[in-house]
Amino acid sequence: MVAPLEQAFRDQWGRVLATLIGLLGDFDLAEEAAQEAFAIAARRWPVDGTPDNPGAWLIATGRNRAIDRIRRDRALAAKTRRLQAPEAAEVEMDDTTIFPDERLELLFTCCHPALATEAQVALTLRALGGLTTAEIARAFLVPEPTMAQRLVRAKRKIAAAGIPFRVPPAHLLPERLDAVLAIVYLIFNEGYSGRGHLAAEAIRLGRALAELMPDEPEAQGLLALMLLLDARREARFRGDDLVLLDDQDHTLWDATQIEDGRTVLDRALALHGHGPYVVQAAIASLHADRPRDWPQIAALYSELSRQTGSPVVELNRAVAVAEVEGPSAGLAIVDSIDLDDYRYLHSTRGEMLRQLGRTDEARDAYRRALDLVHDDAERRLLKRKLAELAG
Amino acid sequence: MKYMLLIHQGTTPTPNSPEDWARLSQDEQQAVYAAYQKINENPGVTAGLGLAPPETATTVRVQDGRTLTTDGPFVETKEALGGYLIFEADDLDAAIELAASIPAASMGGAIEVRPVVEW
Numbered sequence: 001m002v003a004p005l006e007q008a009f010r011d012q013w014g015r016v017l018a019t020l021i022g023l024l025g026d027f028d029l030a031e032e033a034a035q036e037a038f039a040i041a042a043r044r045w046p047v048d049g050t051p052d053n054p055g056a057w058l059i060a061t062g063r064n065r066a067i068d069r070i071r072r073d074r075a076l077a078a079k080t081r082r083l084q085a086p087e088a089a090e091v092e093m094d095d096t097t098i099f100p101d102e103r104l105e106l107l108f109t110c111c112h113p114a115l116a117t118e119a120q121v122a123l124t125l126r127a128l129g130g131l132t133t134a135e136i137a138r139a140f141l142v143p144e145p146t147m148a149q150r151l152v153r154a155k156r157k158i159a160a161a162g163i164p165f166r167v168p169p170a171h172l173l174p175e176r177l178d179a180v181l182a183i184v185y186l187i188f189n190e191g192y193s194g195r196g197h198l199a200a201e202a203i204r205l206g207r208a209l210a211e212l213m214p215d216e217p218e219a220q221g222l223l224a225l226m227l228l229l230d231a232r233r234e235a236r237f238r239g240d241d242l243v244l245l246d247d248q249d250h251t252l253w254d255a256t257q258i259e260d261g262r263t264v265l266d267r268a269l270a271l272h273g274h275g276p277y278v279v280q281a282a283i284a285s286l287h288a289d290r291p292r293d294w295p296q297i298a299a300l301y302s303e304l305s306r307q308t309g310s311p312v313v314e315l316n317r318a319v320a321v322a323e324v325e326g327p328s329a330g331l332a333i334v335d336s337i338d339l340d341d342y343r344y345l346h347s348t349r350g351e352m353l354r355q356l357g358r359t360d361e362a363r364d365a366y367r368r369a370l371d372l373v374h375d376d377a378e379r380r381l382l383k384r385k386l387a388e389l390a391g
Numbered sequence: 392m393k394y395m396l397l398i399h400q401g402t403t404p405t406p407n408s409p410e411d412w413a414r415l416s417q418d419e420q421q422a423v424y425a426a427y428q429k430i431n432e433n434p435g436v437t438a439g440l441g442l443a444p445p446e447t448a449t450t451v452r453v454q455d456g457r458t459l460t461t462d463g464p465f466v467e468t469k470e471a472l473g474g475y476l477i478f479e480a481d482d483l484d485a486a487i488e489l490a491a492s493i494p495a496a497s498m499g500g501a502i503e504v505r506p507v508v509e510w
Contacts, residue, residue: 162480162483
């Protein structure tokens, strides 16, 4: 009984909190009200049954509790003043009231560039993901009081600096949407390097965003990209060891999720999307084919490199070009990239040199990569590669 | 809400330093004046005062009842405050947009946007 109720709570949390912030005009007050509403639901629903419209029930209950509390506690004078706004008039609300979905407003508020990136990440996971402060602290390996402080400070800045609760107007939207997409993808990547629940959380956020912005190709592109990458998660590790894409057992890939990702990608392409997330999703989709269409992959990396100017993308293009034209063509590109502190540059170089039979240089390149690596799984992988060279 | 926009000139050429100012073309100088004029015409803006360069600053502290003065601004010269204005705006986004239109923001300085506390 507890588990399904918890799941319902997780699913509803973002929507309930967003609408309460819209109604109450105060992040902290709305969060307290939402928590109280969920606590009441946890007591009542198992006895009275789940209401027909759980979301509306939670919002109405939270809002009524907040108003009761303010009436009781006149010391909260400042907050009462805010509640006298016309939308918070004395209207009875219950679970038949239709509330607007304001999750998008909340997401843009949490990902406002006036907040530090780490605060944006934490706030997004708390407000929309419904993770507890303790869960977020664990995920980012910081003590819980530190994370609590980070969240408090971010919410204080939203109120004190006047960060608006709204979807930005058209002339600000492209830049702000990029910021939101970047935060969701950052959360995904934190999860992709081992902490799987964060990847799942990012996909949930990505789904919500794609649903809330159905005409925005990059929102669809990001969701498609995350689904396609995450579909290979089971095959990326053997025990604790990292397995490269070429060596992965594709029977471990999640075929349903790949199909799901491709459907979303098709939607992005139908919207004439060709931004960086759409292109990356298209590449991830091609990587899930056997045999792979390397010329097409190389062409897409070339497009992505043009869009982003990123040397990391250029490195990926080099790998694709090496598959099409051979290792010396790939190596020529690698040697033109200025990214000396990047371990993958050296491991890629090592692999190409090995294929060209330049074993000594390959060994030096792998050693250089090994010097730069921090992750244990990657270190073991590089040591295996070095051992293979010796043999 | 009311915001104070603190203008840090940084390395921005200003008429305060005729030598640096002369490095700008006539058109560029006109563009700076035009940008400030446009800002001052914004109905939400209460123009502040420009400050003489940080070299003219004196910083005062009191320690054990003794007044200590040091030559120069409180912060590093290149970070010193160059001027300010007050902007009455709906929200931070509007204040950020106005800040971005101040020449110093794009010419080597930066604008700090601070909400004004209203009692």
